[in-house]
Amino acid sequence: MRVLISENEIQKRIQELGRELSEKLPADILLVGILKGSFLFFADLVRTISGNPEIQFIQASSYGSATVSSGNVDLQISNKISFSGKHILIIEDIIDTGLTLDKILADIQKTSPASISICSLLIKKGDHKEKYPSLFYGFEIEDLFVVGYGLDYNEKYRTLRDIFILEST
Numbered sequence: 001m002r003v004l005i006s007e008n009e010i011q012k013r014i015q016e017l018g019r020e021l022s023e024k025l026p027a028d029i030l031l032v033g034i035l036k037g038s039f040l041f042f043a044d045l046v047r048t049i050s051g052n053p054e055i056q057f058i059q060a061s062s063y064g065s066a067t068v069s070s071g072n073v074d075l076q077i078s079n080k081i082s083f084s085g086k087h088i089l090i091i092e093d094i095i096d097t098g099l100t101l102d103k104i105l106a107d108i109q110k111t112s113p114a115s116i117s118i119c120s121l122l123i124k125k126g127d128h129k130e131k132y133p134s135l136f137y138g139f140e141i142e143d144l145f146v147v148g149y150g151l152d153y154n155e156k157y158r159t160l161r162d163i164f165i166l167e168s169t
């Protein structure tokens with residue numbers, strides 16, 4: 001495996017994102033982490049965001065053991081979470097096809113939040129920036145399958161500190 005983005009680069013970019021998000025988003029934001037892929041990014045990013053935000057988690061899965069999206073997104077949102085009237089920041093690991101995010105946005109939208117913004121550590125090249133008006137992101141990458149820093153292949157490699165390109169899959 002080859003390092004694509006090092007731990008240092010990730011941490012430096014997170015500090016910048018934290019400053020940007022703290023400036024641009026309301027202080028009473030609800031931070032929503034998408035499990036499992038965003039768990040490390042979420043933990044590092046939320047500590048750079050000022051104010052006194054609340055946190056919640058949603059579980060999403062679509063890939064199984066493949067490196068291409070299955071298109072079937074399974075979402076688990078606890079019915080104890082209330083999004084109604086709240087400013088929400090969705091924190092994701094990576095946007096590839098956008099199917100996962102579209103499903104999450106559709107489900108949250110139904111509960112009448114005040115606003116929804118998105119912060120994804122990685123976005124794969126595509127029309128994501130045009131499609132999602134309130135999108136913040138760490139790095140734009142080529143159409144590669146990456147692992148590490150939360151991202152998995154078949155549930156492996158999540159605990160690595162750097163982001164690697166997974167070759168030969």
Ligand code: IMP
Pocket residue numbers: 037062063069092093094095096097098099100101144145146147151152153
């Ligand atoms: P999408 O629905 O195609 O945008 O895929 C989004 C989800 O698939 C992400 O939240 C990740 O959990 C996973 N995913 C997409 N691309 C990769 C990758 O390159 N490595 C690991 N997981 C990925």
Ligand code: MG
Pocket residue numbers: 034035036037038060092093094
């Ligand atoms: Mg994910």
